[in-house]
Amino acid sequence: MNKRQSTTAAVAAAATLALTATACGSDSSSDEGGETVKLGLAISTLNNPFFVQMKKGAEAEAKTQNAELSVQDAQDDASQQANQVQNFTSQNVKSIIINPVDSDAAGASVKGANNADIPVIAADRGVNKADTEATVASDNVDGGRQAAKELATMLDGKGEILFLRGQAGTSASRERGQGFTEGLKKFPGVKVVAKQTADFDRTKGLDVTTNMLQAHPNVDGVFAENDEMALGAIKALGDKAGDDVKVIGFDGTPEGLKAVKNGSLTMTIAQQPEELGKMAVRNALRVVDGTKVDKQIKVPVKVVTSKNVDQYS
Numbered sequence: 001m002n003k004r005q006s007t008t009a010a011v012a013a014a015a016t017l018a019l020t021a022t023a024c025g026s027d028s029s030s031d032e033g034g035e036t037v038k039l040g041l042a043i044s045t046l047n048n049p050f051f052v053q054m055k056k057g058a059e060a061e062a063k064t065q066n067a068e069l070s071v072q073d074a075q076d077d078a079s080q081q082a083n084q085v086q087n088f089t090s091q092n093v094k095s096i097i098i099n100p101v102d103s104d105a106a107g108a109s110v111k112g113a114n115n116a117d118i119p120v121i122a123a124d125r126g127v128n129k130a131d132t133e134a135t136v137a138s139d140n141v142d143g144g145r146q147a148a149k150e151l152a153t154m155l156d157g158k159g160e161i162l163f164l165r166g167q168a169g170t171s172a173s174r175e176r177g178q179g180f181t182e183g184l185k186k187f188p189g190v191k192v193v194a195k196q197t198a199d200f201d202r203t204k205g206l207d208v209t210t211n212m213l214q215a216h217p218n219v220d221g222v223f224a225e226n227d228e229m230a231l232g233a234i235k236a237l238g239d240k241a242g243d244d245v246k247v248i249g250f251d252g253t254p255e256g257l258k259a260v261k262n263g264s265l266t267m268t269i270a271q272q273p274e275e276l277g278k279m280a281v282r283n284a285l286r287v288v289d290g291t292k293v294d295k296q297i298k299v300p301v302k303v304v305t306s307k308n309v310d311q312y313s
Helices: 009-018 049-064 078-090 107-115 140-154 171-184 202-215 227-240 254-262 273-288
Strands: 038-043 068-073 095-098 120-123 134-138 159-165 190-197 221-224 246-251 267-270 296-299 302-304
Touching: 038 049, 038 078, 038 273, 049 068, 049 273, 068 078, 078 095, 078 107, 095 107, 095 273, 107 120, 120 273, 134 140, 134 171, 134 273, 140 171, 140 221, 140 246, 140 267, 159 171, 159 202, 159 227, 190 202, 202 227, 221 227, 227 246, 227 254, 246 254, 254 267, 273 296
Parallel strands: 038 068, 038 095, 095 120, 120 134, 134 296, 159 190, 159 221, 221 246, 246 267
Antiparallel strands: 267 302
16 A cells, blocks of 8 residues: 656666666567567556656656556555456456555455466555565655655654555555654654554545644654655644644655645655656566566665756656
């Protein structure tokens, strides 16, 4: 609950190597009749730069493989996404890729695809209560642990922090929160004094942080489960952001990386959204071709600070 313009050649190469066993192999983009394979991509929202990058990667891979990719934007509406998946199912696409608005709510429509024998690939966020051939996602739990460790280290193991949660019901929020909470257990001197959902949204991140600061004006740090909420928190903090209050984000979006450069965002856990999109399409085509794929495909995440941000922007 699961969403940068480029990464270095070294990072891309590392990700490719890590995923070779799953990514390589048959990438057929034609069915037995020789027709172009039609795929559907149901994406949670294109009002978030992370998912725009994911879409870009998916479209690039589909073009490379000569497959036809239809993309539908759910605009963060689970009901709308359910209708889109149902439409893909009725259109008899060869495979559906879904980036769920809500991991639980997506189950019913994905079951419909299951019943129609249309294989489904989950991207960035998992699907609950239905079958998917694979879930292609960043290692969110590990990213959350890294965020906790880095933030606690910056605070010398002692301080009060605010915690901005992502969209309830998404596996991305659940996993990042799980990793962060686990990571903080090693630093008992760092206390979460307020925790609230801001739905991965920048404006809500601003509002939620503003409200939490009224009760806790002297916090030492903020962890947000994505860069958009972190950027909202930075606006709420004003001049305190980055210096007096350490702010940690997650995603490595272009604006997030820019904030790391100017010092207002202390650090971000960088994902590779374009690689996620590419891997989702690649594995959808492998499934269509009858090749078995791994159930869980993890794309590595990286810690980005002012010291290495130039490698990612």
